[in-house]
Amino acid sequence: xxxxxxxxxxxxxxxxxxxxxxxxYQYGCNVADAPRELQRLANELITLTGVLNxxxxxxxxxxxxxxxxxxxxxxKLSDVQAAGLREALKGCEQALNEVNEDLKRxxxxxTKRVGSAVRRMKWPLAQKxxxxxxxxxxxxxxxxxxxxGVETLDTVRDIRNELNQSKREQESQQSEAMPMVxxxxxxxxxxxxxxxxxxxxxxxxxxxxxVLPNCPPTTLVLDALDECQDRExxxxxxxxxxxxxxxxxxxxxxxxxxxxxxxxxxxxPLISIESDxxxxxxxxxxxxxxxxxxxxxxxSASLKTTILxxxxxxxNGMFRWARCQIEELSQLHxxxxxxxxxxxxxxxxxxxxxxxxxxxxxxxxxxxRRALMWLAYAVRPLDLKELxxxxxxxIGTSEYDFESTYNDEHDILEVIGSLxxxxxxxxxxxxxxxxxxxxxxxxxxxxxxxxxYMDDKASNIELGKICLTYLLMKDFECGPFKTPADVRSRxxxxxxxxxxxxxxxxxxxxxxxxSPELLDLAMRLMDPSTTPNFMAWLQAVVGQGxxxxxxxxxxxxxxxxxxxxxxxxxxxxxxxEAKVDLDTPAGVFGGTALHAxxxxxxxxxxxxxxxxxADSLRRDHTDHSPWSLASKMGxxxxxxxxxxxxxxxxxxEDLPRRVVRAFNHIVTEDDKSRHADGGGEEKGWVQTAADxxxxxxxxxxxxxxxxxx
Numbered sequence: 001x002x003x004x005x006x007x008x009x010x011x012x013x014x015x016x017x018x019x020x021x022x023x024x025y026q027y028g029c030n031v032a033d034a035p036r037e038l039q040r041l042a043n044e045l046i047t048l049t050g051v052l053n054x055x056x057x058x059x060x061x062x063x064x065x066x067x068x069x070x071x072x073x074x075x076k077l078s079d080v081q082a083a084g085l086r087e088a089l090k091g092c093e094q095a096l097n098e099v100n101e102d103l104k105r106x107x108x109x110x111t112k113r114v115g116s117a118v119r120r121m122k123w124p125l126a127q128k129x130x131x132x133x134x135x136x137x138x139x140x141x142x143x144x145x146x147x148x149g150v151e152t153l154d155t156v157r158d159i160r161n162e163l164n165q166s167k168r169e170q171e172s173q174q175s176e177a178m179p180m181v182x183x184x185x186x187x188x189x190x191x192x193x194x195x196x197x198x199x200x201x202x203x204x205x206x207x208x209x210x211v212l213p214n215c216p217p218t219t220l221v222l223d224a225l226d227e228c229q230d231r232e233x234x235x236x237x238x239x240x241x242x243x244x245x246x247x248x249x250x251x252x253x254x255x256x257x258x259x260x261x262x263x264x265x266x267x268x269p270l271i272s273i274e275s276d277x278x279x280x281x282x283x284x285x286x287x288x289x290x291x292x293x294x295x296x297x298x299x300s301a302s303l304k305t306t307i308l309x310x311x312x313x314x315x316n317g318m319f320r321w322a323r324c325q326i327e328e329l330s331q332l333h334x335x336x337x338x339x340x341x342x343x344x345x346x347x348x349x350x351x352x353x354x355x356x357x358x359x360x361x362x363x364x365x366x367x368x369r370r371a372l373m374w375l376a377y378a379v380r381p382l383d384l385k386e387l388x389x390x391x392x393x394x395i396g397t398s399e400y401d402f403e404s405t406y407n408d409e410h411d412i413l414e415v416i417g418s419l420x421x422x423x424x425x426x427x428x429x430x431x432x433x434x435x436x437x438x439x440x441x442x443x444x445x446x447x448x449x450x451x452x453y454m455d456d457k458a459s460n461i462e463l464g465k466i467c468l469t470y471l472l473m474k475d476f477e478c479g480p481f482k483t484p485a486d487v488r489s490r491x492x493x494x495x496x497x498x499x500x501x502x503x504x505x506x507x508x509x510x511x512x513x514x515s516p517e518l519l520d521l522a523m524r525l526m527d528p529s530t531t532p533n534f535m536a537w538l539q540a541v542v543g544q545g546x547x548x549x550x551x552x553x554x555x556x557x558x559x560x561x562x563x564x565x566x567x568x569x570x571x572x573x574x575x576x577e578a579k580v581d582l583d584t585p586a587g588v589f590g591g592t593a594l595h596a597x598x599x600x601x602x603x604x605x606x607x608x609x610x611x612x613x614a615d616s617l618r619r620d621h622t623d624h625s626p627w628s629l630a631s632k633m634g635x636x637x638x639x640x641x642x643x644x645x646x647x648x649x650x651x652x653e654d655l656p657r658r659v660v661r662a663f664n665h666i667v668t669e670d671d672k673s674r675h676a677d678g679g680g681e682e683k684g685w686v687q688t689a690a691d692x693x694x695x696x697x698x699x700x701x702x703x704x705x706x707x708x709x
Contacts, residue, residue, distance in 0.1 A: 006082065009089050010056040014049060016096045021045040023103045037130040044137045048092075051144045085143070092140040099125070099133050181210040201233045205240070212247040225255040227435060235264035242268055256317060278317045285319065286311055289326050296330050303335055310342045320433050324352045327418040328359075353439045354448040356418055364415045367391045369452050371416055375430060376437045377459050379503045383427040388412045389496035395465045400475045400494065461515045464508030467500045468521035471537050479532035480539040480555075501540035505566045512570040519570055526559035526571050528578045534559060542588075561586035564593040564609065567602035572609070582614040590621040598630045603637045606630075610645035 024042040106124035125133075185207050189197045199207065212218060220241065228234055242251040255261050257272075286308050290296045296304070307329060315322040325345060332338050346352040360368050371391040374382060382390065388409035392401075406412060413422055413429075421432045431437055439445050446453040475494070481487050490497055512519045525534055538557045560580050563571040572593075576582070583592050594614040597605040610616065616627045630638050 006085065006089070007056050009086070009093070010052050013089060013093050013096065014052050014056075016093065016100065017045050017049050017052070020096055020100050020103070021049070023100070037127045037134070040134050041130055044134050044141075048137055048141050048144075051141050055144050088140055088143040092137070095133060095136045095140070102129075181207060201230070201237050205237045208241060208249075209244070209247065212241070212244075212249050215248065217248050217250070219250045219252060221252045223254045225253050225261060226258050227438070232260065232264070235261060239264060239268065273317075279312050279315075282315050282317075282319060282322050283308055283312045286322060286326055289330075293330050295333075296326075299335070299338075303338065306342060307338070310345065314345045318349065320435065321346075321349055321352060323432075324349070324356065324418055328356065349435055350439055350442070350444045350448075353419070353436060354444070357449045357452050360415065365451060367412065368415045371412060372419065372431075372436075372440065372452065373454055373459050373463065375420065376440060376454060377456075377463055377507070378499075379506045380499075381428045381430055382499065383495075384409045384412070384422065384429055385427070385495035386499055387429050389494070390466065390499070393466050393470060393496070395462070395469050397469055398472075398474055400473050457511060457514065460507045461511045461518050464504060464511060464518050465515075465521055467504035467507060468518070468525055470494075470496065470500045471504065471525055472521065472533055476536045477532050479535050481536075498540070501537055505568065509566060509568055512568060519574075522568070522571055523574055526563055526568075526575070528559060528575060528580045530558060538562065556584070556586055558584050558586040558593070560584070560593045561591070561596050564602065564605050565596035565600050567597075567600060567605055569602075569604050569608065572605050576608065576612045582609060582612060583618050585620065587620065590619075592618055592620070592626065594618070594626040595620055595624075595629060598626045598633070598635075598638060601633075601635060601638065603635075603641060606638050607641050607645070610641060616642060616645075 021042060024038060024045065102125060185199070185203070189199060220238070222228075222234075222238065225231055225235065238251050238253060241247050241249050251268075253265065262270075290299070290304055290307065296307075299307075307326070311322050311325050314325070329338055329341060332341060346355055357368070371387055374387060374390050388406045388411075391412060392404050392406070413420065419432055419436055420429050422429050440452060440454045441456075476497075481490070508518055508522055512522060525531075525537065527534065535555075535557070541562075542557075558580070560572065560575045560582070561584070563575060582594070585592060587595065591599075592614065594606065594609045594616065597609060614626075617625045619625050624632075627642050630642055
């Protein structure tokens, strides 16, 4: 099939995808409170565009570097593959046309014409229709990825370079060549478990000094320097960057008038926002609150004026302080109580938060602390029902206590109301300001209200215990769902169950070695006997809370497989000590625990499994072994482990030359020289002919491992 016709078709789809994406942004998908389905659609369109660009580049004829007539890539699509690709492109184009026409009709419908600001906020398509469309795009994207996968790695590398070049051309303000120090810094700070370690100020300065001279004139903006940790070091860094003749950077910093910050920036221009301007804004805000609050608006005119004068003066330019005080005053029931409160206003935010927490009645303190901990450390925002459910769970409870739950979940807002923001539209609850979490973790909190003091490690251990307590309840001993009705029922009865199933590893994984109680709870869930509670969790985590979750999960899943997938080293160790079968096919596609550890890039778990005797040549249903999967992914650390622990590299002198070429093209020269035994090209680092027949045209398919947070 002529690649020009395919490339032309892809170009048309790219234009159509751009039109639909523009509509998404018109309806406000780039605002924080946009409908989730709209954000999902926009993200899917962006990803699809990248995949289509890569696909287009992979099948287009490319001019030879020496200016000779165009030549095709080394690997071409077969007629069958091309026919399948054409069908997928046709379906994708049809889907995009359908949603585009729906949006056009919505905009032209005279019954739906409203002001532009309102129209932008109201996504016209039903949530189900939008998510169905997202699912269709996901299926087409998988097909396109498979089409890209038939190319050699050299071709993929070329595509990546072309995309990078295209990105540089589109971003006219970006430098043509970013220093390698950026990539090196990223690699140094990417941990083995996929997390990113924060840079120190010294590392940040070194990186900026290297990058900024290669960028166009840049302005660095830092808001609220006075609220930053170690602001002395940060101030010194910013001043040096501003004074550097080579950085080409301007620095804009905002802060309250603190003595140390003024001294640090004394050599640079200072723009002072006069206090009377800020005071007017704060007073305007307070007037609005008093006018709209049901209790405050009934006060006498003289008391309203007293409140306005006292809070405007005491705020000292801090909106957050003013908001906290007016919310606290709105809870008081008598004029006398309000006047007494105005006489003893806290001097700053820390004292404000300490008073708010100290004034919480003793009967509510347990729930308040637990709710604040969840809001400070939850992996994703919680909705109100989830928060109300999470806050009342006691560690070690064996059965869900419905009588301990809130009759009305809104009641929890009365306990922590001034410390949180609640969205009626999304039902999400978040801390009202980052300074609240900072206070909860501060020495000031540990001294003034120690009951509410939190630190990262202890808090995540506590939350991990709560999650595991939830999963181990007798309520879930019935095992997996049987019907979609079961899914709906569990959603309604146990609002926090879906967060727990997806996110408990995020709280527990890095703390299993520090808390015996946490590890014991985890082992009860990951018991070698594969309990009903484990299977219920497995169904939920693989299904990700979808109503179709009662299907499509592996009924043969094992604790070892998922412990390896999540990188839970301590659990893997205990399961191996219990002499579980290391090579049981446990994923939907028959992957073993070693498959999962390789795919999720957990070298520690890979090493443990190999040392224990896991089979590195055991194939899944897609015909890939852990070793072939590792070689495809190209992780040097994991490949070294296979070299050390597994006899997987078979050198055969009589292997056909085509097999040698099929394998050697994915290995670097260093790899080949390191693994060759001196016998020439045919005796390089190769696998058996059975692994590399069909000229490496099979695409690596990911093992069916649980999506990690």
